[in-house]
Amino acid sequence: MFAIKKINNNVAVCKDGNGCELIAFGKGIGFPQMPYEIKLENIDRTFYNISAQYMGLMNELPMDIIEFTMKILPVVQSKLDYDLNPNLVLTLADHLAFAMERERKKIYIEMPLIYDMEQQYPMEMKLSRYIVAQLDKVFHVKLKRNELSGVAMSIISAKITSEQKTKGTDKIDFEGVLKDIGRIIEKELHIVVNKESFDYARFATHMKYLLDRICSKQYIDTDNITLYQNLREEFADISRCVDCIIEYLNQKLDCEVTEEEKMYLILHVNRICSKEKCAEETEDGKGNR
Template identity: 45%
Template sequence: DHIERTFYSIDAEGQRIMQDLPADVVLFTAKIMDIVENELPYELSPNAVLIMADHIAFAIARQRKGIRFDMPLTYDVQQLYPLEYKIGRYITARVRQELGVELPREEVASIAMNLVNAKTGAEVTVASDRAQSFERLLNDVTDIVEYDFRTIIDRESFEFSRFATHVQYLFKRIKGNDSLSSANLPLYANSREEFPELAQCIDHICTYMKREWHTELTDEEKLYFMLHVNRICTKAESGTAGR
């Protein structure tokens, strides 16, 4: 009964995304988020379960393929959002127990940030000037993508929510003056060859980041950008085709 109620408010687009996710992950997430929502002092958005299910499914798929990304902001997340971090630890433990997958330690912070971003109204607890700076970064990068692919991105979509989360990680790294060691990533080099239009867009984002934010993107960050830009642009094109 609880799980059925969880999905009442999911719209048609959400239902479509849910069909693409493994059923066991969706049911697991619905059950776990019932517990999580009781622990949080704020309301989560109606799509929180679905966004978390997508996040967990993606993390499991990466783990099974042996793809590993660093989460350099783990300490920051733990300090800024101790409750969400504790819940992230709980969720990864339950994934291990119930789904039989040992997620990397970095996923604790990643899941914690997923919860923070699912807060109703997405009011992230940062000072107003920092919040405005983040909005500027997100809007500027989105503008670059829209210009390069000559498309209008749906900023209410699940794909954009994932994209915004990635930009937020990047923003926190910049504001924390964290420097990342960047190993050459063969997967990124191969992806550049396979998707030249995406690669060109990422180059434009890199130029912007260097000029406006005085930071160099690592191969890992560029690869993440490629994945997310591809998803939001694919969504935008399919949306246009359907009208």
């Protein structure tokens, strides 16, 4: 195996014997001059099929959070009857890092009602409780109970169907659609979205999954009408923004978007909005010192 590109001191992009690219984790593997042949005993863990846009963003996440996520994901996957997207190792790490940051700063964000999530996604909620408990043991940060649903939604959003593995957005100008959606969010919510942020990359990945499902006619629909209505009431301004996004997608792609998909969109747009507000509050705090 050859290390071909340094991400940080402990992470590198590598090529295996078949010429396939992967992300390798191991103490100090990013130090030597690239490229070089790396000994397998120096590699702790490898991940295939992580999207290229995430590789350069790994430096934004604390390494201990990534390592924590790497250790718990095999447990999570073993309890589920569907495959998880490889990007989850980073998207979940990002979610947990952001949740801990909010907890330390006492910035709280309303999440979907725990009861509804327990009814609709019992296994994902069980795994969420396990993750949050392990997080407390390792980092000594006790997240609020309502964070459980957010962690569970990260898992649910990473679900891969067999159709998504074989069909994609090849016939869609994905970058153009994403830019248009970004403009809608900025206009409707009066924010400036940082297109270089990890959170935006995560949103972009979710949008690609959504468009993949639209292309393959594989819609998520689990009759979550109660949870969807609750979210619309809790996040009225974001719901209106999502309505504008759906109207745009209908006109652009002549597509059907289920209420379940709308629910996910509300959560993801809310997260972008919340991240921007969190950053603004931090900057305000600096300016007032």
